[in-house]
Amino acid sequence: MNENNPLRDVFDAIADPTRRQLIRLIAEAGEIPLHELTSQFQMGRTAVSKHLTILKEAGLVLDRKVGRETRYRLNAAPLREIQDWLAFYSQFWSANMLRLNQLLEEEEE
Known part of the structure; x- marks a missing residue:
């Protein structure tokens, strides 16, 4: 609780x-x-x-x-609390994947 x-x-x-x-x-x-x-x-x-x-x-x-x-x-x-918590991690992973893609593109050049 x-x-x-x-x-x-x-x-x-x-x-x-x-x-x-x-x-x-x-x-x-x-x-x-x-x-x-x-x-x-x-x-x-x-x-x-x-x-x-x-x-x-x-x-x-x-x-x-x-x-x-x-x-x-x-x-x-009350499910809004879960949605809000998941939204933070969704943004977290999106930002990290974007950075990873940028690094991979830089290495290819």
Whole structure:
């Protein structure tokens, strides 16, 4: 967890492939009940719920009760932190590749 933020770290939340798959399923569905999510995995409802709890703690998933059913939807805003982090490294590699190309061209001359 991030010490400055009481919520779970978004990087920690997406580190697990099951949680990344949950995010994709929820995003594609718009809103989806727990039983439909559970049917997509070879694990029990409790295990899926634990993964969803981690995603909720990171702010990536919102839930609401509809009768006895819990439905989940994506809150993509926390993914901006990951996008920003990746953007820095994208620029880093682009700049380094440009420099490498320039060095190779200079050596050819």
